[in-house]
Amino acid sequence: MAIAALCLAPRAAAADAPAAAAEAQETRETMGRIFEAMRFLLPLSLEAERFEDPARRERVGEALALLERSAAELSLHAESQELSFLHLARTLAADARDVRERWAEGYVREARQLVQIMTETCIACHSRLPAERDAPRSEAFLRDEEVERLPLEGRAKLAYATRNFAAAVVLYERLLAAPPPSATWLDHEGYLDDYLELSIRVRRDWQRPVEPLAAFARRGDLSPSLAEEVARWRSALERLRSGSGVASLEEVQALVGRSADAADPRDWLVEYLQASGFLHARLEQGIPTGERARAYELLGVLESRIGRSFWLSQAEAFLEAAIRLAPGTPVAARAYELLDDALVAGYASRDSELPPDIQRRLDELREVAGGRPTGGAVP
Numbered sequence: 001m002a003i004a005a006l007c008l009a010p011r012a013a014a015a016d017a018p019a020a021a022a023e024a025q026e027t028r029e030t031m032g033r034i035f036e037a038m039r040f041l042l043p044l045s046l047e048a049e050r051f052e053d054p055a056r057r058e059r060v061g062e063a064l065a066l067l068e069r070s071a072a073e074l075s076l077h078a079e080s081q082e083l084s085f086l087h088l089a090r091t092l093a094a095d096a097r098d099v100r101e102r103w104a105e106g107y108v109r110e111a112r113q114l115v116q117i118m119t120e121t122c123i124a125c126h127s128r129l130p131a132e133r134d135a136p137r138s139e140a141f142l143r144d145e146e147v148e149r150l151p152l153e154g155r156a157k158l159a160y161a162t163r164n165f166a167a168a169v170v171l172y173e174r175l176l177a178a179p180p181p182s183a184t185w186l187d188h189e190g191y192l193d194d195y196l197e198l199s200i201r202v203r204r205d206w207q208r209p210v211e212p213l214a215a216f217a218r219r220g221d222l223s224p225s226l227a228e229e230v231a232r233w234r235s236a237l238e239r240l241r242s243g244s245g246v247a248s249l250e251e252v253q254a255l256v257g258r259s260a261d262a263a264d265p266r267d268w269l270v271e272y273l274q275a276s277g278f279l280h281a282r283l284e285q286g287i288p289t290g291e292r293a294r295a296y297e298l299l300g301v302l303e304s305r306i307g308r309s310f311w312l313s314q315a316e317a318f319l320e321a322a323i324r325l326a327p328g329t330p331v332a333a334r335a336y337e338l339l340d341d342a343l344v345a346g347y348a349s350r351d352s353e354l355p356p357d358i359q360r361r362l363d364e365l366r367e368v369a370g371g372r373p374t375g376g377a378v379p
Contacts, residue, residue: 027077030070032137034092035162037067038122039141042161045115046154052108064100064111071096082283083296087317088125095121122161124314127197128280130204135163142167153181153191160194165202172198176216183221192216193306196233196269201277206240213237229266236270245274249291252279252298265305276302293326297335304342315342320365328371336369 040063044051051060071093078089099114141147142164147155152175159168172195176186186192199209216222217230246252252275259268279295279302287295300318307315319342322335340362347354354362 023077023080027074030073030077033066033070034074035135035137037063037070038118039137039144039162041067041115042119042158043144043147043150043154045112046150048109048112051112051115061103064096064103068093068096068100082280083317083321084128084280084283084299084314085125087314088121092118092121092125119157119161123157123194126160126163127201128277129201129284130277130281131163131165131202134165134167138162138164139167153186153189156191156194160198165198169195169198169203169208173212176212178219179221183216183219183226184223187226192230193266193269197273200240200270200273201280204277206237210234210237229264232267233270236268240270240274246271246278249279249282249294249298253294256298256301259305269306272302272306276306289325293322293329293331296325297322297331300335300338304338313346315339323365323369327368332369332371336365339365 041060044056044060050056071089075086075089075093078086081089095114095118099111099118102108102114103111138159141162142155142159147158150158152171156168156171156175159165159171172191175181175191176195181189195212196209199205213230213234217227217234222230246255255268255271255275259265259271262268265272276299279299283292283295296318300315300322303313303315303318307313316339319335319339323332323339326332343354343358343362347358
């Protein structure tokens with residue numbers, strides 16, 4: 001997916017306050033409609049029998065149609081926003097269209113799985129920046145009878161996806177406390193990553209996760225390698241408490257360099273989450289083009305190391321943004337090299353060659369990275 005010049009324009013800071021306030025209100029109303037659709041679809045998608053029940057078909061179809069319309073509206077509102085929000089809004093809109101089409105064509109099981117995948121998009125959007133408060137709608141949603149009878153891991157994901165962060169952190173801690181599920185399953189399914197992301201990027205709380213991770217480490221079902229990883233995360237949290245987190249682009253660059261040779265990038269998960277949170281916050285503040293390009297390049301590197309969703313690769317969007325913002329510079333050259341390597345390796349891992357449209361996109365970006373204009377100049 002190409003990042004057009006409009007997508008890379010700085011946030012409309014110069015817009016008059018009334019227009020900006022009106023646009024923000026429209027965005028909130030649109031997100032409210034998305035919430036209403038998802039509050040029905042998400043819990044249902046966790047139970048195949050209920051989601052696929054013919055008696056619910058009409059209501060599910062209505063919710064999917066509402067979701068598709070509202071997600072499309074959100075992607076339009078997002079065009080004046082920072083790239084990561086725009087990318088996620090467009091991803092949500094594309095997924096909402098796909099899931100509604102799958103449902104209409106009778107591929108009910110695929111539609112249910114796509115609804116669950118959309119949870120990751122919601123979480124990715126809500127976890128970019130610190131949150132001062134929870135979403136008011138979410139608290140009542142979690143008390144819904146159908147939600148309360150879901151498995152603990154399902155409720156934890158739903159709380160996170162619907163911005164009830166206070167409830168989410170409690171549910172994740174209960175999930176980590178004792179089996180079932182097994183420690184290995186929690187790790188493979190990303191619940192440890194979710195919990196650290198929620199604590200570090202959203203709540204900016206370096207203290208609270210230390211003891212829950214210590215309790216998790218005392219479980220009898222941890223592998224030796226996972227136990228070592230948890231110990232490293234606890235040590236990193238202690239260092240953050242002492243004020244060792246990154247606070248400049250130069251410090252993020254140094255962190256990326258120090259950790260480049262790590263056998264397992266997740267050893268640096270705590271530091272990477274803090275660094276990516278810092279970069280997202282800097283981009284939201286509105287910074288000069290050169291700094292924005294560096295910030296996106298670094299976000300692309302970090303996301304390529306800790307991103308865990310094949311369906312939601314933010315690294316590609318970040319790296320493309322860096323290339324288009326700084327054509328013909330070392331930043332663009334580094335971003336292109338990483339993007340090329342990541343795409344080729346990704347398709348090779350699935351025994352597949354690059355599709356023609358992806359190859360054309362890479363060819364264009366190679367020219368941009370080398371400083372050759374392609375007609376898509378960034379303002």
